[in-house]
Amino acid sequence: MSNKKEKVREITPMDEDFSQWYTDVILKTELVDYAPVKGFMVIRPYGYAIWENIQKEYDNRFKETGHKNMYFPLLIPESLLQKEKDHVEGFAPEVAWVTHGGDEELGERLCIRPTSETIICNMYSKWLTSWRELPYLYNQWCSVVRWEKSTRPFLRTSEFLWQEGHTLHETYEEAQAETLQMLDIYREVAENILAIPMVVGQKSEREKFAGAYATYTMEALMYDGKALQSGTSHNLGQHFTKAFDITYTDRNGEIAYPYHTSWGVSTRLIGALIMVHGDDNGLVLPPKVAPTQLVIIPVAQHKEGVLDKAYEIKKQLEKQFRVEMDDSESYSPGWKFNQWEMKGVPIRLEIGPRDIENNQVVAARRDNGEKVILSMDHLNEGIEKLLEEIQNSLYNKALKMREEKTYIAKNKQEFTKILETTPGFIKAMWCGDVECENKIKEDTGATLRCIPFEQEDLGTHHCICCGKEAKKMVYFAKAY
Amino acid sequence: MSNKKEKVREITPMDEDFSQWYTDVILKTELVDYAPVKGFMVIRPYGYAIWENIQKEYDNRFKETGHKNMYFPLLIPESLLQKEKDHVEGFAPEVAWVTHGGDEELGERLCIRPTSETIICNMYSKWLTSWRELPYLYNQWCSVVRWEKSTRPFLRTSEFLWQEGHTLHETYEEAQAETLQMLDIYREVAENILAIPMVVGQKSEREKFAGAYATYTMEALMYDGKALQSGTSHNLGQHFTKAFDITYTDRNGEIAYPYHTSWGVSTRLIGALIMVHGDDNGLVLPPKVAPTQLVIIPVAQHKEGVLDKAYEIKKQLEKQFRVEMDDSESYSPGWKFNQWEMKGVPIRLEIGPRDIENNQVVAARRDNGEKVILSMDHLNEGIEKLLEEIQNSLYNKALKMREEKTYIAKNKQEFTKILETTPGFIKAMWCGDVECENKIKEDTGATLRCIPFEQEDLGTHHCICCGKEAKKMVYFAKAY
Numbered sequence: 006m007s008n009k010k011e012k013v014r015e016i017t018p019m020d021e022d023f024s025q026w027y028t029d030v031i032l033k034t035e036l037v038d039y040a041p042v043k044g045f046m047v048i049r050p051y052g053y054a055i056w057e058n059i060q061k062e063y064d065n066r067f068k069e070t071g072h073k074n075m076y077f078p079l080l081i082p083e084s085l086l087q088k089e090k091d092h093v094e095g096f097a098p099e100v101a102w103v104t105h106g107g108d109e110e111l112g113e114r115l116c117i118r119p120t121s122e123t124i125i126c127n128m129y130s131k132w133l134t135s136w137r138e139l140p141y142l143y144n145q146w147c148s149v150v151r152w153e154k155s156t157r158p159f160l161r162t163s164e165f166l167w168q169e170g171h172t173l174h175e176t177y178e179e180a181q182a183e184t185l186q187m188l189d190i191y192r193e194v195a196e197n198i199l200a201i202p203m204v205v206g207q208k209s210e211r212e213k214f215a216g217a218y219a220t221y222t223m224e225a226l227m228y229d230g231k232a233l234q235s236g237t238s239h240n241l242g243q244h245f246t247k248a249f250d251i252t253y254t255d256r257n258g259e260i261a262y263p264y265h266t267s268w269g270v271s272t273r274l275i276g277a278l279i280m281v282h283g284d285d286n287g288l289v290l291p292p293k294v295a296p297t298q299l300v301i302i303p304v305a306q307h308k309e310g311v312l313d314k315a316y317e318i319k320k321q322l323e324k325q326f327r328v329e330m331d332d333s334e335s336y337s338p339g340w341k342f343n344q345w346e347m348k349g350v351p352i353r354l355e356i357g358p359r360d361i362e363n364n365q366v367v368a369a370r371r372d373n374g375e376k377v378i379l380s381m382d383h384l385n386e387g388i389e390k391l392l393e394e395i396q397n398s399l400y401n402k403a404l405k406m407r408e409e410k411t412y413i414a415k416n417k418q419e420f421t422k423i424l425e426t427t428p429g430f431i432k433a434m435w436c437g438d439v440e441c442e443n444k445i446k447e448d449t450g451a452t453l454r455c456i457p458f459e460q461e462d463l464g465t466h467h468c469i470c471c472g473k474e475a476k477k478m479v480y481f482a483k484a485y
Numbered sequence: 486m487s488n489k490k491e492k493v494r495e496i497t498p499m500d501e502d503f504s505q506w507y508t509d510v511i512l513k514t515e516l517v518d519y520a521p522v523k524g525f526m527v528i529r530p531y532g533y534a535i536w537e538n539i540q541k542e543y544d545n546r547f548k549e550t551g552h553k554n555m556y557f558p559l560l561i562p563e564s565l566l567q568k569e570k571d572h573v574e575g576f577a578p579e580v581a582w583v584t585h586g587g588d589e590e591l592g593e594r595l596c597i598r599p600t601s602e603t604i605i606c607n608m609y610s611k612w613l614t615s616w617r618e619l620p621y622l623y624n625q626w627c628s629v630v631r632w633e634k635s636t637r638p639f640l641r642t643s644e645f646l647w648q649e650g651h652t653l654h655e656t657y658e659e660a661q662a663e664t665l666q667m668l669d670i671y672r673e674v675a676e677n678i679l680a681i682p683m684v685v686g687q688k689s690e691r692e693k694f695a696g697a698y699a700t701y702t703m704e705a706l707m708y709d710g711k712a713l714q715s716g717t718s719h720n721l722g723q724h725f726t727k728a729f730d731i732t733y734t735d736r737n738g739e740i741a742y743p744y745h746t747s748w749g750v751s752t753r754l755i756g757a758l759i760m761v762h763g764d765d766n767g768l769v770l771p772p773k774v775a776p777t778q779l780v781i782i783p784v785a786q787h788k789e790g791v792l793d794k795a796y797e798i799k800k801q802l803e804k805q806f807r808v809e810m811d812d813s814e815s816y817s818p819g820w821k822f823n824q825w826e827m828k829g830v831p832i833r834l835e836i837g838p839r840d841i842e843n844n845q846v847v848a849a850r851r852d853n854g855e856k857v858i859l860s861m862d863h864l865n866e867g868i869e870k871l872l873e874e875i876q877n878s879l880y881n882k883a884l885k886m887r888e889e890k891t892y893i894a895k896n897k898q899e900f901t902k903i904l905e906t907t908p909g910f911i912k913a914m915w916c917g918d919v920e921c922e923n924k925i926k927e928d929t930g931a932t933l934r935c936i937p938f939e940q941e942d943l944g945t946h947h948c949i950c951c952g953k954e955a956k957k958m959v960y961f962a963k964a965y
Contacts, residue, residue: 038608040558041565042595047608050553050623057554073530074537078520079559079597079628079644080581085521098587101560103597105582106632106643115522117559117583117597128518128527137815143530148559148627152586163586164559335617 018285023229037158044156044163054296062198066190072142080115085123089248095215099151117150125171126249133253141173159276160485167271173263180264184240187268188221191236200291200400201225206455218242224454226407227280230428232454232482238268288349291399292392298327300345304357315356351395415465434475441470454480498765503709517638524636524643534776542678546670552622560595565603569728575695579631597630605651606729613733621653639756640965647751653743660744664720667748668701671716680771680880681705686935698722704934706887707760710908712934712962718748761883768829771879772872778807780825784837795836831875895945914955921950934960
C-alpha cells in the first residue's frame with residue numbers, strides 16, 4: 006500500500022492542522038484555485054459541477070413555489086446604495102468602486118453589487134402599480150463582490166456566486182410566511198441533498214442583515230467545531246419599500262407600501278460540504294450532489310473482455326447515474342483508487358476477469374470503506390440502494406458529529422471552558438441585551454449564531470453573561 | 486374588435502418606424518427595461534425565461550461534446566489585459582475600471598472582464614503540464630462589461646450575459662476542428678430551436694476578434710434588412726498561449742505551446758428572435774424557445790363546468806408542454822387574446838361551453854392567425870403536431886424573408902443602389918484587400934459580414950470596389 010502512504014503525505018491530517026487540511030483538499034481535488042487578484046477564486050470544473058447540482062436543486066424548488074428568475078445589472082450608482090440608511094452603513098465599507106468607463110471618468114461612482122436590494126427596489130418602484138400584480142416572486146443567480154480583508158475559498162471571498170430572491174407582498178404576514186418558507190427550502194435541500202443537518206432560527210439584532218426587519222438563518226457545524234452560516238432569509242418589512250418609494254393601489258383603492266423579503270444561499274455551501282463530510286483521504290461527497298456518483302475502474306484491463314464488459318456496464322448505468330470510466334493506461338489501479346477516493350466519489354466499481362467470471366462487480370463505498378459484491382443481474386437496483394444508504398449514512402454521521410459537539414453552558418465559566426477544550430455549538434440562556442452579546446464576543450471570540458425556533462429548557466433561566474433573567478435559549482459558537 | 490385597434494396604437498407599425506417598433510415590443514412585453522445606469526439593461530422574467538431556454542439548449546450540446554463549465558473572476562488586473570498586444574488595443578478603450586476597494590485605493594487598476602481570455606490563460610499556464618491533460622474543453626456562463634457609447638437592449642449593451650468557451654489543443658488542426666464544431670453547434674441551435682436561418686463563414690482580418698488567428702461567425706438578417714452577428718468562434722492559434730507562456734510536455738518529451746480557441750453567444754440572440762419573427766402585433770416566439778408554449782383562455786368561464794374542464798386540460802397538457810392558464814376575472818377574453826398575442830405565445834387555446842359540448846377546443850396559431858379545431862380525445866398529439874408545424878413554418882418564413890432580401894451586386898453602382906432602396910444582404914466579389922473593405926464602409930456604411938463557406942459564382946470575377954481580380958465571394962450588409 007505504498008500509494009496510500011504517498012496520499013497521506015499529500016493531504017495534511019485533519020486533526021493535525023484543520024486549516025491546512027482544508028487548503029490541501031480544495032487545491033488537490035481541483036475544486037478551486039487562487040485568482041491573480043487577492044481574495045478572488047477560480048472555481049474549477051469539479052467545483053463548478055457541484056455548484057451546478059446545488060443550483061438545480063434550489064432552482065427547481067424556487068420555481069415549484071412560483072418564483073421566476075430575472076437579471077439585474079452588475080453596477081449600482083452610489084446614490085442608490087445610499088437610500089437605505091442601515092444598508093449603506095453595512096455595505097459601503099466593503100464595496101468595489103468603478104470610477105472610469107474606457108478613458109472617461111464617470112460623473113457618479115458605481116459600485117459592483119454587494120447584494121441587489123437597492124437596484125431591484127429602484128426598478129420595482131417603477132413597475133408596481135396595483136395589488137393585482139402582487140406578490141412579486143423573483144430571484145436572480147449571479148456573482149457579488151464584497152471587498153474582504155481575510156479570505157478563504159468558498160467560505161469568504163471577495164467575489165462569490167449566489168442566488169438572491171427579492172419578493173413583494175401585500176401584508177406583513179405574507180412576507181413573513183415567504184421568509185420562513187424560503188428558509189425551510191434552504192434547510193430541506195441542505196439536509197436532504199447535501200446531507201448537512203442545520204440549526205434554524207432567528208439572528209439577533211447585532212447579527213441581522215443591514216436594513217432587515219428580521220433575519221433568519223440556517224447554521225451548520227463543521228468538523229473543527231466552528232459554525233458556518235449557510236443561508237439567510239430576511240423579512241425586510243417596509244424599510245426598503247419606503248426608502249425607495251415603492252407604492253401601489255391596494256384592494257381599497259388606497260396608496261400603500263408593500264412588504265418585502267430577500268434571501269440567499271451561495272457557493273459557501275461547497276465549503277460546508279467539504280468540512281462536514283471530508284476525512285484524511287480527502288473529499289466525501291453525498292451521492293445526490295456528487296458530480297460523479299460512481300467511477301468504474303477496470304482491473305487487469307488488458308485481459309480479453311474486461312474493457313468491453315466495463316463499457317457495457319457503463320452504458321447501462323449512465324442512463325440512471327452520473328458515471329465515469331477510468332481506463333487510462335498511464336496509472337495503476339491502486340493510484341486510480343486513491344485519486345478517486347480523494348475526489349470523494351461515493352462508489353468505486355472494480356471489474357476484473359474474476360468478477361466477470363462470477364457475474365459480479367465489487368463496489369467500494371467511499372464513506373466507510375466497505376466493499377460490497379453486487380450481482381450484474383440487478384446492478385442498477387443494487388447501485389441505487391447503495392447510493393441511498395450512503396446518502397443516509399452521511400447525514401446520520403454528520404448529525405451524530407454535531408450532537409457530540411453541541412454543549413450546554415449554564416454559566417460563563419462553563420462557557421469559556423468548553424470553547425477552550427472542546428469547541429462546538431454552545432446552547433445557553435440569553436437576556437436579549439446586545440451588551441451581553443458584545444461582551445461574550447470580546448471575551449471569548451464566540452458569536453450568537455441564532456435564536457433557534459426549537460427552544461429548550463436548559464435548567465437555568467439566567468443570562469449566561471449578566472446573570473439577569475433570560476429571555477431566550479440561543480446557540481453560540483466561533484464561526485467562519 | 487375595438488381591442489385590436491387599441492393594440493395597433495400601442496405598438497408602432499414595423500414599416501412605419503422599425504426602431505420604435507423594437508423599443509415598443511421589448512418594453513410592452515416586459516422582456517427588458519432600462520437600468521439606472523445608461524447603457525445597462527434589466528432582463529425581466531419573461532426575457533430571462535427565453536434566455537434560460539437558450540442556455541439549456543446550448544449547455545446540453547456543450548456537455549454532449551465533452552465540455553465542462555467553470556467560473557473565473559469578474560476582475561482582471563490591468564497588467565494581464567496588456568499581455569496580448571492586439572487584444573489590449575481592441576478592448577482597453579471600452580472596459581470599466583475598478584480603482585477602489587472599500588475606502589482604499591488599489592495599487593493596480595482592475596478591469597471588469599470584457600471577455601476572459603487573459604485571466605483564463607493566466608490560470609491555464611499554471612495548470613497545464615502534460616499532453617495527457619489535453620484537450621482542455623471548458624466554458625463559462627457569466628456577464629461581461631463593455632463600455633458602449635450607443636446602446637440598445639439585447640443588441641448592444643454595456644453589460645450582457647453570454648457564454649465563453651476556452652479550449653486548448655495539441656495541434657492546430659484539432660483547434661481548427663473545435664472552432665468549426667462550436668460554430669456548427671451555434672448554427673444548429675439557432676436554426677432548429679430559434680428558427681433563424683444563418684449564413685456561416687469567416688470574418689475578414691478587419692472584422693476578426695482582437696487577438697485571433699481566425700474568426701468564424703454566424704450572421705442573421707433582420708426584418709429591416711440589417712445584419713446581426715449572432716455568434717462567433719475563434720481559432721486563436723498560439724497568440725495567447727505564447728503571450729501567457731502556456732507550455733506543456735508534448736508526446737515527444739519536448740516543451741510546446743498548445744493551440745487555443747474561444748467562442749461565444751450572448752443575450753443578443755434574443756434581439757435576433759424579436760427582429761426576425763415579430764410582427765405588428767408584437768412578439769412571435771418559436772415553440773421550442775417560448776417560455777409559454779400555449780395559453781388556455783376559458784370563454785364564459787362563469788358557466789358551470791368551464792373552469793373545471795379548463796383546469797383538467799391544463800393538468801393533462803402541462804406534463805408535456807409549457808402551459809399557462811389565464812382565468813383572471815379582471816379582463817375580458819378579447820383583452821386577454823391581445824395580451825398573449827403580443828407576448829408571442831405560439832398557441833392560444835379557447836375553451837367555452839359549446840366546445841365542451843362538442844368535445845373539442847379551439848387552437849389559434851400566433852404565427853398565421855389560423856384557428857384549428859382539436860378533438861379533446863387526442864389533444865396532446867394534436868398540440869404536438871401543431872407546435873411542430875409552427876416551428877417549421879417560422880423557419881421557412883424567415884428563410885424566405887432572408888432570400889428575398891439577399892441581392893447580388895456586380896459593381897459598386899448596383900451595390901449602392903441596393904443599399905439605398907432595398908437594404909439586405911449583398912453578395913459581391915472582393916479582392917481580399919482591407920483598403921477596399923474600408924472604402925465600402927466609408928462610402929456606404931455597409932461592412933463585410935463574412936466570407937461564406939458556401940462560395941458561389943456570381944458571374945463576375947472583379948472586386949466590387951477596385952475592380953481588380955477578386956479572391957472571394959462575400960456578404961456585405963449594414964449591421965447592428
